[in-house]
Amino acid sequence: MLKKGKVIFGIGAVISVILLGFISVTLADKKPTVIVVLKASDSQYWKIMQAGMEKGFKDFGIDGKVLVPSEVSPQEQAVLLKKTYKEKPDLIITAPYSSSVSPVLKTFTDIPILFVDTNLPLDNKTAYIGTDNLDLGKKAGAFLASQLQPGDKVAIIGGDLSFSVFDERIEGATISLQDAGINIAYKNTGIPDDAKKIRSVITKLMQDQPDIKGVMTTHDTIALPVIQELKKQGLLIPVIGPDGLTEMVKLIADETVPGTTAQNPYDMGYLSVETAMKVLKGENVEPFVDSGVDIIIKENVHQRLSFYEKILK
DSSP states (O other), X not given: OHHHHHHHHHXXXXXXXXHHHHHHXXXXXXXXXXXXXXXXXXXXXXXXXXXXXXXXXXXXXXXXXXXXXXXXXXXXXXXXXXXXXXXXXXXXXXXXXXXGGHHHHTTOOSSOXXXXXXXXXXXXXXXXXXXXXXXXXXXXXXXXXHTSOTTOEEEXXXXXXXXXXXXXXXXXXXXXXXXXTOEEEEEEOOOOSOHHHHHHHHHHHHXXXXXXXXXXXXXXXXXXXXXXXXXXXXXXXXXXXXXXXXXXXXXXXXXXXXXXXXXXXXXXXXXXXXXXXXXXXXXOOOSEEEOOOEEEETTTHHHHHHHHHHHHO
């Protein structure tokens, strides 16, 4: 009887070991879940960033997905963020549309949150991964100044300043331009991303102040119509739009513009996932992970174009 009991106990122990091993393997194989909520997906910038994220998911063994709101608005992004939170992923990465989504994000207190591209001053944020936009503005302003002479007049044309990144870029550019002795003779902000409106602004500007020697914009969506309108008028003056997207890079390649400053959306996306993995492993991370700023000129423009073509094919 005792012998039979030992056999049963032994079998039970073996089964327990097998079950524990199976559970351990299952838990070890379970990938961490990360959900990304961006602002939009219809522009090249976001597509490049998403490519970097997807490479990060693969490299770091993360079960990740990228979501975008049905409409490009803070209201729709807030709805999507709430839905994402209910799914209870291990971590959320988001590019917040603006401070309008802060009330929703403040309620996410039991899931780590990383901001990418756009930073907001929230206490429950773990880290921001992206561009130092003040530095980007300074480098853009310095590059524009390098194409001019002290005393030359320039214009600054900016987008909606409810996006803090634009305000920071203008501040940085202003510092560098003034340090170089450049005269900021015109400043107009709050311009919508509408090519017709942008062309009308630059047309009137050049009629009123034909001695403008350069233009600084907050982003390429404004810079490109400005360049097109100036070219139409036979004016080839330097225009800086600090994003470095393909259309702008091509204009450097054909020497329509001398160069530009560029963000690194691919690196931004990849670094956000790398940072997410560190957080999930319990490692300490820096509150700001800088994705860097590049200067693109004719000597390195083809390298940039080749990279974009590879990513976006």
